[in-house]
Amino acid sequence: MAIVVHELEVLIEARYPLIYLLTSEEERAEQAIAAISQIEPTRRLFVWTLTHGIVEYGSARAPAQHNTVSPQAAIEWVVRRGEPGIFIFKDLHPFIDLAPVKRWLRDAVAGFKGTDKVLVLMSPIQQIPTELEKEVVVVEFPLPGPGELNELLNVHLSQAPDKLRILSDAGREKLVKAALGLTKDEADKVYRKAEVVSGRLTEAEVDIVLSEKKQIIKRNGILEYLEFDDTIDSVGGLAELKRWLTQRSDAFTERARQYGLPQPKGLLILGVPGCGKSLIAKTTARLWGLPLLRLDIGRVxxxxxxxxxxxxxxxxxxxxxxxxxxxxxxxxVDKAFAGAGGSSDSDGGTSMRIFGSFLTWMQEKTSPVFVMATANRVERLPSEFLRKGRFDEIFFVDLPGDTERREIARIHLGKRRADTSGFDIAELSSSCEGYSGAEIEQGLVAAMYGAFAQNREFNQFDILAALKSTRPLSQTMTEQVSALRNWAKQRARPADSMSADYRRMEF
Ligand SMILES: Nc1ncnc2c1ncn2[C@@H]1O[C@H](COP(=O)(O)OP(=O)(O)O)[C@@H](O)[C@H]1O
Ligand SMILES: [Mg+2]
Known part of the structure; x- marks a missing residue:
């Protein structure tokens, strides 16, 4: 928070004529600008909205300036005004592409030089016409940080009865941390909800705050909190990848920082479909003790x-x-960014821009967000994505070899039956060379259905028969699989060093 207010302050003090402030929290942003405007008392603050036109900030009863409801008229009014001031335009974006609006904005930029006038376009959506791109500086107003949330918490506590005001420092910190990522209004609601539910606001209410936050994240539809109970032991094979991940179990701790280790950035897991890429990505959260957020780029x-x-x-x-x-x-991720690599411009370059923004974010992020991406088809991924340094490592997951297939069979049998001594795992494994983990599991399930319909327990032969009756992907899609292997041989690290089939393959 402090940093960005500072950035805004610097820009305003430096008399930047046109600032685009991205935010969905109008009230907070307005207050921050009001605080800056007060540094110089001669500088007045005005706010334009389509509903009221230009009104001076702070005095609720102040009359609107005459005839300033239309965007053009409002900007014209600002340009013609002689005195210093900060002028906030709320939600101008639907009009910003109109020729007169653009023109007046350009006139404003030119006319403001050397004066003490600043135009702030405040909107949740960034929309800047090409003509203005060079004139505008874009600032993103951040969500409230710990300091601001702490103040909010104080307000809540001060309204509570005395005897409920006991909150340890540790408890306070947890309550604040639990609300990080919410807007101020949302945090306010979440704290209030916790108070209503349990009649107090103490450390014990952290869970309520967290679960409310999950609801809010769910509603935004792009991110999703995943709760995944399987551990990394439910993944067969992928020994190298498991080792890599296990070694980094404590990578995000304070201890690791003090040791001088960098924070891991991310991992790209490429490979044959159905071989456990998504599975191992999901189990990593458990292994590392971190929350798991799925980002659905399609919904972006x-x-x-x-x-x-x-x-x-x-x-x-x-x-x-x-x-x-x-x-x-x-x-x-290959599906998500499929449009970004090629020359197809069917969506007006949106996927290209989204991809670009994502890469920039990955490059510049300093916060400990570990990106775990999976992909089935490498040729659909834009090459920038694969360049060294973007991810800590690119792993290639191949079809399981004999040892891995045994592990997978054992895991899935073990999930369904406590006693698996009646099965010959070695025979199962050798009967399904070329099968993926998912296909082995499907074979097992099919066998169980067959036996269930006949009202009996399933056995070794049922599984063998079920496996035999399916054609694995590696047979129907031989070319894709070997193309992927060829590519990966040069550029990715095998997730399974033991994968004998992989090494035996002729390329
Ligand atoms: N290596 C494996 N070990 C255990 N189960 C596996 C493995 N690979 C695939 N499976 C089973 O198949 C399902 C689908 O695999 P998934 O991880 O979605 O494959 P991918 O993401 O590589 O296409 C998994 O949920 C799991 O039940
Ligand atoms: Mg998958």
């Missing part, structure tokens, strides 16, 4: 308005950062 796209998709992505990444350390899981 919103063609309803220019700039909407970018705003969606930015918001989602901000929320992720605010609850860091966290694992940000992007499943099948």
């Amino acid at each position: 796209y919103d063609g309803s308005m220019v700039g909407r998709s970018e705003a969606n992505l930015r918001n989602a990444l901000r929320v992720a950062e605010s609850i860091s350390p966290v694992i940000l899981f992007i499943d099948e």
Whole structure:
């Protein structure tokens, strides 16, 4: 918070004529600007809205300036005004592409030089016409930080009866941290809810705050909190990848920082479909003891308005950062960014821009958000994505070898039956060479259905028969699989060093 107010302050004090302030929290942003405007008492603050035209800030009864409801007229009024001032325009974005609005804005920029006038365009959506791109400086107003949330918490506590005002420092910190990532209004609601539910606001209410926050994140539709109970032991094979992940179990602790270790940035897991990429990504959260957030890039796209998709992505990444350390899981990232690599411009370049924003964010992020991305098809990924240094490592997950298939069979049998001594695991494994983990599991389930319909327990032969009756993907899609292997041989690290089939393969 402090930092960005500072940034805004610097820009305003430096007399930047045109500032685009991105925020969905008008009230907070307005207050921050009001505080800055007071540094110089001669500088007055005005606010324009389409409903009221230009009104001086702070005095609720102040009359609106005459005839300033239309955007053009309002900007004209500002340009013609001689005195210093800060002029906030709320939600000008639907009009910003109109020729007269653009023209007046350009006139404003030119005319303001050397004066003490600043125009602030405040909007939740970034929409800047090309003509203005060079003149505008874009500032993102951040969500409330710990300091501001702490103040909010104080307000709540001060309204509570005396005997309920006992909150340890540790408890306070947890309550504040639990609300990080919310807007001030949302945090306010969440604290109030906790008070209403349990009649007090103490450390014990952290869970209520957290679960409310999950609801809010769910509602935004782009991020999703995943609760996943399986541990990394439910993944067969992938020994190298498991080792890599296990070694980094404590990578986000204070101890690791003090040791001088950098924070891991992210991992890209490429490979054959159905071999456990998504599975191992999800189990990593448990292994590392971090929350797991899924980012659905498909839902970021919103063609309803220019700039909407970018705003969606930015918001989602901000929320992720605010609850860091966290694992940000992007499943099948090749599908999400498929349009960004090629020359196809079918969506007006939106996927290109979204991809660009995402890369920039990955490059610049300093908060501990670990990106865990999976992909099935490498040729659909834009090459910038794969460049060294973006991810800590790129792993390639191949079809399981004999040892791995045994592990997978054992895991899935073990999930369904306590006693698996009646099964010959070695025979099962050798009967399904070329099968993925998912296909082995499907074979087992099919066998169980067959036996269940006949009202009996399933056995070894049922599984063998079920496996035999399916054709694995590796047979129907031989070319794709070997193309992927070829690519990965040069550029990715095998997730399974033992994968004998992989090494035996002729390339
Ligand atoms: N290596 C494996 N170990 C255990 N189960 C596996 C493995 N690979 C796949 N499976 C089973 O198949 C399902 C689908 O696998 P998934 O992780 O979604 O594959 P991918 O993301 O690589 O396409 C998993 O949920 C799991 O039940
Ligand atoms: Mg998957």
